[in-house]
Amino acid sequence: MAMFQTLPGFRDFYPEDLAKRNHIFRIWRQTAAAFGFVEYDTPVLEPLDLYRAKSGDEIEAQLFSFTDKGKREVALRPEMTPSVCRLVGERAGSLKRPIKWFSIAEFYRYERMQKGRGRCFFQFNADIFGEAGPEAEIELIALQIQCMRAFGLTPDDFCIRLSDRNLWFHFLGSLGLDEEKIRALLGAVDKFERNGDAAFKGYEERFGPLDPATKARVLSFLAIRSFDEIESALGAGASPAITARLADWRKLLGGLSAMGLSAFVQVDLGVVRGLAYYTGFVFEAFDRKGELRALAGGGRYDDLVGKLGGSDLPAVGFAIGDMTFALLLDERGLTPVVSQAPDVYCVIGGEAERKSAFADILALRAIGYRVDYPMKEVAFGKQFKAAVESGAKVALIYGSEELARGVVKLRDLGDRSEQEFPAAAVAESVLAFFSGP
C-alpha cells in the first residue's frame, strides 16, 4: 500500500496509460495541423478575476483557487476560453485572420468525481477568431468530426447535435419576451431533456407561470430535429433578421454536406448549452447510444474577446475532453495499442563482447532505432527470452565466436532466421536490413 495517494479526482499515468494518452494527443495534433490550425499554450495558474469576469462569482465554488505568497488571488485554469481570449485580444490588431488556433492542455475543477469526470482532465481546444460568418462553424464542426473519425469512430458511434442560440433569441423575442426572460427560458430548454417539465420551475419561480400558449410553442420549437422544420416554423412571414439567419443555416448545412459530413450532424434545437456567453450556433457531440456524458461541445461567442481581451473579435470554438472520449474508444474497442518495444535487442556474451556492442548500440540509437540490451551479464538463454519478451523485431548477437570471426549475428525474432554482418559495419547493415524488402 502506497504511503501517499493521489488527491481525489487526480490521476497517475503509468507508461502504458501515458502511451495511450499521447497517441490520442498525437492524432488530435495532426488533425488540427491538417486543418491549418496552429498550437498555443497558456499558464496553468491564472488570476482568479479572469474567471470571475467571464462567469461571475458563483463559479468560484468549482475552482481550485487560493491566495499565493504575494497575496494574489489565483486559480488553476478550469477552461481555456478566457486565456485564449486574452492572447488574441492583446494582438488582435496584428494577427492575420482568420485566426485558427488550437491547444491540448490540462484543466482543474473542484467537482465531485463521476464516470468520465475528474478534478483534472485534458481538453483539445480549437477556436477561430475574426470570422463572423458560418464559414467558421463549417471549419470547426468539420475539425471536431475529424478528430473523432481519425480513431475509427463512425456516424453509428457519435453525432453532433447542432442548434442556434441566435435563432432561439429571435424566436422567443417574436413571442414578446424580453432578454432577461429569454435567458432564463433558454436555461429551462437546456435542462428540459434531463428534467422534463420540472426544467421550467426556475423560470416560473422568478417570472410567474408561463403562458400555456407560449410554453406550447417553446416545447414544439425545442422538439425540432431538422432544418425543414425550422423553415416551416419560422419561414413564412419571417422578419429580415430571421430570414438572414436561415440563410446562415443553409450555408452551414450546405458546407457540411459538401464535405460529406451530413451523417454526423443532427439538427436539434433542444440543445442550447447552459452557458450564457454563447451567441450563435452551438454544437455538442454525443455518443449514439446515449450512455456517456457529452464528448465535446462548442459554439459561437462573439462578445467574449471584447470583454476579456479588450478588442472586439467574433469567435467560435469547441473543446473535446479526454476522459469521456477515452471511455468511448474503450467501449468500441478502438483504444490504440501503442508499441513501445525496441527494434533491436542485443544479446551479449560477456564483458569483452559488451564493449564491442556498446559502440554499435550507440550508433544505432543515434540513427533513431530503439535499442536495448541486458544491464547485467546473464546466460544466453535468458537473454533470448528477454529479447522475445521485449517485443524486439531482431536480436543482435555479440558472442565470442562471432566476434572472433569479425562478425555479428542478427536473428529475426519473427521467423527465427539468422544472418551475419561484418562487425565493422553493423549500423549500416541493420539499416539495410530494416529498409530492405
Add this chain to the structure above:
RNA sequence: GCGGUCAUAGCUCAGUUGGUUAGAGCACUAGAUUGUGAAUCUAGGGGUCGCGGGUUCGAGUCCCGUUGGCCGCCCCA
C-alpha cells in the same frame, strides 16, 4: 454539498458462528540452465487486511467514525 454502495499483495479474488504466524492464481525476481524463444519445476520478495477508535481473553471478520473508489442527485465553462 447530498444519498447509496464498496475497500484483503502490483492485478483478480478466497478467508468458516470472531480463534495459532492471513492464503491462491496471475505478474515480478532468482535458480534448475555459461550459446538460442512464450514450457516445466523449485525458491524468493511483496500485506501495519484503507485509516482511527470501540466491543472482546482474542477482530481481516462485529460496532462507530474517517478517508478513498464506484453509482446517482446538484453542477457540468
